[in-house]
Each structure stands twice: as structure tokens, then as C-alpha cells.
Amino acid sequence: MSLVRAETRRLFRRRLTSVLLIGVVLVLAAFAAGTFASNQKATPAQVAAAKQEAMRQYQQAAADAGVQKLRCQAAAPGSAEAADFPPNCADIYTPRPSEFDYAWFLPETFDLRHEFPEMIALFALLMAAAAYLIGATFVGAEWHSGAMMNLLLWRPQRLVVLGTKLGVFLGWLAGATVLLGAAWAGTFRLIAEFRGDTGGMTSGVWQSFGLMGLRGLGLVLAAGAIGFALASLGRHTGMALGALIGLTAVQIGVYVLAGFSGLQFPEAYLVPLWGYVWLYQREVLEDWSCDGVTTGGGCMPETFTMTWQMAGVGSAVVLAVVVGAAMWAMRVRDVN
Amino acid sequence: MTPVLEISGLRKTYRSRKGARNALDGFDMVVEAGQVHGFLGPNGSGKTTTLRTLLGLIQPDGGHMTLLGREVPRHLPEVAGRVGAIVESPQFFGRFTAETTLSLLADAGGVDRGRVPEVLDLVGLRDRAKEKVKTYSLGMKQRLAVASALLKKPTLLILDEPANGLDPGGIREMRTLMRDLSASGMTVLLSSHILAEIQLICDSVTIISAGRRITAGSVAEVLARHDSGAVRVRLEPDTDQEEAARILREAGAQVTVETAGQLTVRDVTGPAQITRLLAQREIYLCELTPIAADLEDVFLELTGTTPVEGHHRQVDENALAASQDGWGR
Numbered sequence: 001m002s003l004v005r006a007e008t009r010r011l012f013r014r015r016l017t018s019v020l021l022i023g024v025v026l027v028l029a030a031f032a033a034g035t036f037a038s039n040q041k042a043t044p045a046q047v048a049a050a051k052q053e054a055m056r057q058y059q060q061a062a063a064d065a066g067v068q069k070l071r072c073q074a075a076a077p078g079s080a081e082a083a084d085f086p087p088n089c090a091d092i093y094t095p096r097p098s099e100f101d102y103a104w105f106l107p108e109t110f111d112l113r114h115e116f117p118e119m120i121a122l123f124a125l126l127m128a129a130a131a132y133l134i135g136a137t138f139v140g141a142e143w144h145s146g147a148m149m150n151l152l153l154w155r156p157q158r159l160v161v162l163g164t165k166l167g168v169f170l171g172w173l174a175g176a177t178v179l180l181g182a183a184w185a186g187t188f189r190l191i192a193e194f195r196g197d198t199g200g201m202t203s204g205v206w207q208s209f210g211l212m213g214l215r216g217l218g219l220v221l222a223a224g225a226i227g228f229a230l231a232s233l234g235r236h237t238g239m240a241l242g243a244l245i246g247l248t249a250v251q252i253g254v255y256v257l258a259g260f261s262g263l264q265f266p267e268a269y270l271v272p273l274w275g276y277v278w279l280y281q282r283e284v285l286e287d288w289s290c291d292g293v294t295t296g297g298g299c300m301p302e303t304f305t306m307t308w309q310m311a312g313v314g315s316a317v318v319l320a321v322v323v324g325a326a327m328w329a330m331r332v333r334d335v336n
Numbered sequence: 337m338t339p340v341l342e343i344s345g346l347r348k349t350y351r352s353r354k355g356a357r358n359a360l361d362g363f364d365m366v367v368e369a370g371q372v373h374g375f376l377g378p379n380g381s382g383k384t385t386t387l388r389t390l391l392g393l394i395q396p397d398g399g400h401m402t403l404l405g406r407e408v409p410r411h412l413p414e415v416a417g418r419v420g421a422i423v424e425s426p427q428f429f430g431r432f433t434a435e436t437t438l439s440l441l442a443d444a445g446g447v448d449r450g451r452v453p454e455v456l457d458l459v460g461l462r463d464r465a466k467e468k469v470k471t472y473s474l475g476m477k478q479r480l481a482v483a484s485a486l487l488k489k490p491t492l493l494i495l496d497e498p499a500n501g502l503d504p505g506g507i508r509e510m511r512t513l514m515r516d517l518s519a520s521g522m523t524v525l526l527s528s529h530i531l532a533e534i535q536l537i538c539d540s541v542t543i544i545s546a547g548r549r550i551t552a553g554s555v556a557e558v559l560a561r562h563d564s565g566a567v568r569v570r571l572e573p574d575t576d577q578e579e580a581a582r583i584l585r586e587a588g589a590q591v592t593v594e595t596a597g598q599l600t601v602r603d604v605t606g607p608a609q610i611t612r613l614l615a616q617r618e619i620y621l622c623e624l625t626p627i628a629a630d631l632e633d634v635f636l637e638l639t640g641t642t643p644v645e646g647h648h649r650q651v652d653e654n655a656l657a658a659s660q661d662g663w664g665r
Contacts, residue, residue: 006443013436146427147437149393150484153421154445156392156412335393 003155007168016137020130021176027126028180032187039110039195050105061095068092110196113205116188117212121279123184124216127177128275131224132240138169139228140237148235149335162330166228166323170221177220181213215278215308222319229326247271264289265304271318274311281308339402340492340523341367341390346399348385348547359385361547362399367492367525367540372518374538374555375527376631378641382547383527384424387496391421404491417445420490422498426481430470434461434480437469438487447488455483460509474501482510486517493517496527511537535631545639555631562634567607569599570623580619587613600627 011017042050072089075082086092139162142148148161155161192198230240251270258266265285267273277283286301348360360382367373377383388394390401392409401408404415428437438452456465459479469477478501485493499507507530514524514537528534534541535555542552551558571580581591581599587609590602604610607624614621635641 002446003444006440009443010440013432013440015431141429145429147429149423149427150441151444152393153391153423154416154441154488156409156416332395334395335388 003161003164004168007165008172011138011169011172014138014141017134020134024126024130025180028123028184031122032184032191035110035188036191036195039108039191041195042106042109042197046106047102050102053105054100054102055097058095058097058100061100065092065094110188110192112188112192112196112198113200115196116185116192116209117280119184119188120209120212120216121276123181124219124279125275127180127216127220128223131173131177131220132227132244134173135169135224135226135228136231136240137237138231139165140231140235140240143232143235144237152335158330159327162232162327166225169228170224173224174217174221177217181217185209185213212279212281218312219275219278222315225319226322229323232326233322233329264302268304268306271315273306274314277306277311278308278315282306338369338405339366340369340404341365341525342400342402343386343390344400346386346389346401347397348382348389348394349397358547360389360396360399363544363547364549365542365544365552367523369523370518370521371539372514372524372526372537374534374541375525375544376529376531376534376541376635377544378639381544381639383544384496385547386544387421387423387494387525387527391419391423391494392416393423417488418491419494420485420488420492421494421496422481422485423494423496425474425497425500426477428469428477428480431468433466433468434472434483435465437480438484441484442487445488451487451489455486458486458513459483460506475503475506478502479506482513490522492523492525494525497529498526499528499530499533507533531630531632531635541631543635543638550638551634558634559629559631562629562637564602564627564629565604566600566602566627567604567610568594568623568625568627569601569610569621571597571599572620572622573597575619579617580614583613583617583619584610 068085069089069092071081072085072092075085139148142151142165151161152158189198227240230243231237233239234242251272254269255266258269264287267285273283283306285304285306287303288299288301343363343365346360346363347358350357350359363382363386365375365386375383375386385394389396390403390408392412395409403412404418406412406415408415432440434456435452438455439449441447442449442452453462453465456462459482461476461479461483464472464476469480472480478498482495482498485495499510502510511533514526518524518539526534526538538555540552540554541558543550543558551561553561569580571577575597577593577597577599581593584591584599584601584604587604589604589610592600594600601610607626610624611621
């Protein structure tokens with residue numbers, strides 16, 4: 001327990017930890033304030049006016065379609081005018097009232113049910129970036145300054161020391177993420193209450209938000225663990241930052257090579273897409289090369305549905321390899 | 337006396353693309369309880385590798401080590417609480433204060449944080465305890481390192497170059513501190529290049545070169561083993577220096593004529609024989625001084641690192657390396 005206490009103190013004594021956490025809170029607060037300021041709750045009068053405008057536009061579109069049908073029917077077959085219309089005048093598009101959503105004509109208003117998932121994703125990505133940096137500097141600076149060597153003189157149990165550091169960091173990161181996430185959800189619930197719409201918020205919707213939040217927490221913890229492990233492998237914070245640049249270069253290379261080699265769905269090899277799919281549950285990738293697959297002269301792309309389970313397994317393998325390598329290196333490499 | 341530290345046949349080879357290098361080549365060392373033991377060797381001889389291996393920072397390729405009667409590195413966690421150590425240059429996270437640095441170590445080692453002010457006072461950093469370590473001079477960092485080693489009230493204190501960066505006053509304070517700690521029953525293993533200090537402080541020494549022990553024992557024994565028995569003789573002015581040398585050579589002594597009126601005499605049974613032989617021929621002395629070897633002479637002789645005029649010695653050049661190809665194989 002004494003090592004856990006020491007590592008907790010060390011984590012929060014580090015200025016970068018405080019600076020990054022405060023920075024994240026400020027960015028989130030600024031975003032919430034911007035959302036609050038740029039939205040407003042629609043009054044019954046505004047709703048009535050919007051419905052009226054939607055109806056007016058529908059009627060206008062229906063009238064225009066009627067005129068076009070009359071012109072079509074009046075056009076002599078084979079004439080230049082008839083060429084502007086389909087052979088069968090009944091095929092001319094006729095608008096439906098449902099296609100004119102009155103919400104388009106309302107002032108900007110925050111729809112909790114439809115817009116909050118993007119807020120969860122934003123929160124998770126911001127926290128993941130901070131977690132990566134905090135994790136990397138927490139252990140990277142220790143190695144670089146020689147403080148890790150000092151600690152090992154006191155606790156000559158390498159895996160226990162690195163494991164405790166990682167555990168303490170992830171524990172506090174999980175706590176901070178859950179706490180901030182709850183505050184984030186509460187803030188947007190209030191924004192929707194006062195500057196938006198809370199309609200359709202069934203328990204199922206809240207459950208769906210909760211599950212997305214849990215996946216977001218997983219993303220944050222994985223980013224923190226990978227940043228920590230990379231910096232420990234390289235014994236310097238710079239290793240984790242360099243790995244990010246390296247990953248970008250490798251990803252571009254893989255994407256280009258996959259395209260050249262005719263591999264289908266090269267996007268599936270892009271790690272950022274895994275994060276997206278992990279959060280949003282699925283993404284349909286399309287192959288527009290249309291190798292002989294056509295219908296009526298048009299292209300029917302082949303599709304590949306990437307699910308959050310696939311993204312999760314891929315990410316878990318990467319996480320296990322990186323953290324495992326860091327632990328192995330800690331166990332066998334000399335501390336010079 | 338009971339040994340608190342025993343090393344036998346310790347081996348460590350560093351491998352790289354340029355080949356293998358034997359940093360430790362069957363090294364042996366014993367440190368008895370309650371002693372201040374000096375650990376000497378030229379740069380790159382394997383001192384720091386030995387200490388790092390002993391403290392679990394480097395994995396040995398062979399050999400046997402015990403600390404406080406327990407085999408290490410297997411049982412190192414059991415004895416680590418009783419071994420205080422600083423290895424090479426002091427290294428700390430620069431943005432923490434000295435107080436925070438030590439209190440974090442105290443927490444990690446399960447030591448009462450209340451001891452932090454005590455050790456900071458002991459090494460003279462009490463008034464600078466709340467300043468960030470990055471603002472410290474090398475000497476102050478060295479003091480902090482010693483404080484961190486003393487924090488656990490160790491039974492065995494291992495100090496690698498503790499006087500690095502210290503001012504003359506600091507070196508003297510460090511010497512006094514070592515003596516006090518030894519007097520309190522603590523065993524101190526002291527690695528240093530300041531040989532005069534070692535000679536003053538230490539009860540015993542081990543000298544290492546090219547990863548091997550080349551001599552060990554009490555300081556007096558080591559010096560005695562390498563005592564040449566030479567005596568410096570200064571004759572009265574206007575004495576026939578050559579005649580005096582001849583008389584002594586006839587008696588079996590080796591005589592070197594130094595500056596005017598001065599001889600260096602070896603292989604005599606004692607100073608009394610010199611005075612008697614010369615007085616019999618009415619040659620009188622005004623000075624007769626035994627030339628005692630000091631640790632520096634012994635060190636330079638044994639390690640083969642005596643400077644030679646016009647030759648720039650490389651770090652891997654020493655007596656053992658030259659004869660045994662200990663490096664760069």
C-alpha cells in the first residue's frame with residue numbers, strides 16, 4: 001500500500017498532470033458554454049410558425065410538381081419539350097408532407113437524444129488525448145530523470161513497481177473520467193432542458209448513452225495505458241510522442257499500399273477508424289471499384305460492416321502487445 | 337567479523353554490434369560488518385557495474401552475491417530496506433523539491449516521513465529543502481543523494497563517488513559523516529577516486545581493474561604489501577656523496593643518487609644500519625626519512641595507470657587489460 005500511496009502522490013504532484021486535467025476541463029467547459037450560447041429553446045409560437053412554414057413549403061413544392069405534370073401531359077410526343085420529361089408523366093416526383101420537417105425552420109436548438117452521442121465521442125477523444133500524454137510523461141520523466149532508478153533501489157521489484165505505477169495511473173484516470181463524464185452528461189441534460197429538447201429520452205436511450213460512455217471509458221484507459229507503456233519501453237516521454245508520428249506515417253503507408261495492391265476496404269486498417277467504430281458501434285465500408293457488379297448501369301458497391309467488437313479485439317491485441325512488451329523490457333533490461 | 341557483502345566470480349558481459357565487452361570478469365569482494373570499505377578502480381574498471389549488479393539494476397551473467405547474509409538478486413527485496421545506496425551521479429526528478437523527493441521515497445519504502453527533515457539537516461540541506469532539485473548545484477544534489485540513502489537508517493550504506501561536486505568543506509563534512517556512521521555501527525562501502533580520502537576514512541579496500549580484483553585487505557596491509565622499504569637519506573653539506581653511496585652498496589643496499597646530498601636507499605635491514613655504516617666512516621646525516629607508499633602510489637602501480645610523459649592513456653588501457661585482453665573481445 002505504501003507504494004500505491006507514493007505513486008498517487010507522485011502522479012498528482014506532477015505539474016503536467018494538473019495542467020492537462022485543468023486544460024481538459026476548460027476546453028469541455030468552453031464547448032458546453034458555446035453550445036449553451038448558440039442554442040435556444042423553441043417557444044410554442046416558434047414551433048407553430050415553423051410548422052406553418054414547413055406546410056407552406058410543402059404546398060409550394062406540391063403545386064410546382066402539379067404544374068410539371070400538366071406540362072408533361074401537354075407536351076407532344078417526340079417534341080423538344082417532351083424530351084425534358086420522363087416517358088411516363090406519373091413518374092414525376094411528387095413531394096410528401098413528411099419530407100418537410102418543421103425542425104428545419106426552428107432556431108438552433110439542442111436535441112439531447114440525437115446530438116449527445118457526438119458529445120460523448122468528443123469527451124472520450126479529448127480525455128484519451130490527455131490520458132496518452134499524462135501516462136507517457138508520468139513514467140517517461142521518471143525514467144529520463146533517473147528517479148525510476150532511485151525508486152528501484154528502494155523497491156527492487158521491477159514488475160511490481162511498473163505495474164503499481166500503471167495501476168495507480170489507470171485507477172485515477174478511470175475515476176477522473178467517470179466523474180468528469182457524469183458532469184458532462186449532467187451539463188448537457190441541463191443545456192437540453194433550458195436550450196433544447198429532451199423529447200424521446202426513454203430509459204433505453206439513456207442505457208445506450210451509458211454503454212457508449214463505457215466504451216469511451218475503455219478508449220481513454222487504453223490510450224493512457226499505451227502512452228504509458230510506449231514511454232516506459234523507450235524510457236523517455238519522447239518515445240510515446242514519436243510513436244504517434246510514426247503511427248501516422250505507417251497508417252498512410254498501409255492505406256496507400258493496400259490501395260495499390262487491390263486490397264478491399266483499406267480504411268479497415270486505419271487505427272483511428274477503429275476508435276470511431278468502437279464508439280459508434282458500426283461503420284459500413286464500401287468498395288466502389290464495382291468489378292462487374294452493376295445494376296441498371298449503376299454501381300452497387302460491395303460493403304463490409306465493421307463492428308465495435310471487431311474494433312475492440314483489434315485494439316485489445318495492440319494494447320496487450322504494447323503493454324506486454326513494456327513489462328517484458330522492464331523485467332529483463334538493465335537499468336543503466 | 338561477519339561479512340555483510342560477499343561477491344565471488346561475478347561476471348557481466350555487454351554485447352553490442354561492435355562485439356562483446358567483459359565489464360566484470362570473475363570479480364570477488366568481501367566487506368566485513370562495521371567497516372568503512374573503499375572500492376577503488378580506474379574509470380571503466382567495473383566499479384559502477386559491480387554496484388549496480390549488487391543492487392539489482394543490472395543482471396549478472398554469472399557469479400554469486402550476498403548482501404546482509406541473503407543471496408541477491410533473488411532475496412534483494414528482503415534486504416533492500418536495510419541497504420542505502422547512491423549509484424554514480426545523483427539523479428532526481430528536477431521539478432520536485434528535495435523534501436517532496438525524499439518523502440515520496442519514504443512512502444515507497446514504508447519509512448516514516450518524519451525522518452525527512454532529520455536527514456536533510458544531516459547533509460546540510462535543511463534550509464533549501466523546499467527548493468526544486470533542478471535549482472541545485474551538483475554538490476547539493478550529491479548531498480540529497482546521500483540523504484536519500486540515509487533515509488532508511490541502513491545497516492549497509494553503499495556510496496558511489498559521494499564526494500563528486502562537493503566543495504572542500506563538503507568533502508570534509510562527508511568524511512566526518514562517514515566516520516560518525518561507521519562509529520554508530522553502520523557498514524559503509526565507499527567508491528571514490530579521491531584516494532587520500534579513502535586512505536583517511538577506510539579500514540579496508542578492494543581495488544578492481546578490468547573487471548577483476550587485483551588486491552584487497554586492510555589499508556595498512558595493502559600499503560605494507562607494496563611498501564618498498566626505501567629510505568631517503570640527506571647528507572651533511574660537503575660530504576662525499578659518491579663515497580657514501582659506495583659504502584652502502586658494499587653492504588648490499590640499492591642506492592640511487594638523487595639531488596645533491598640526497599640518496600634513496602633500498603634493501604637495507606633498517607635505518608639504523610644506514611646510520612651505523614656511514615658513521616663508522618665519519619659520514620653524518622642530517623635527514624633520514626622512510627619513504628612510505630601511499631594509496632595513490634599503490635593504485636597507480638597495481639592498475640597500471642601511472643601517467644607516462646608524452647603518452648595519452650586511453651580509458652581501457654591498464655595493467656590487466658594489456659595482458660589479458662579483457663576489453664573489446
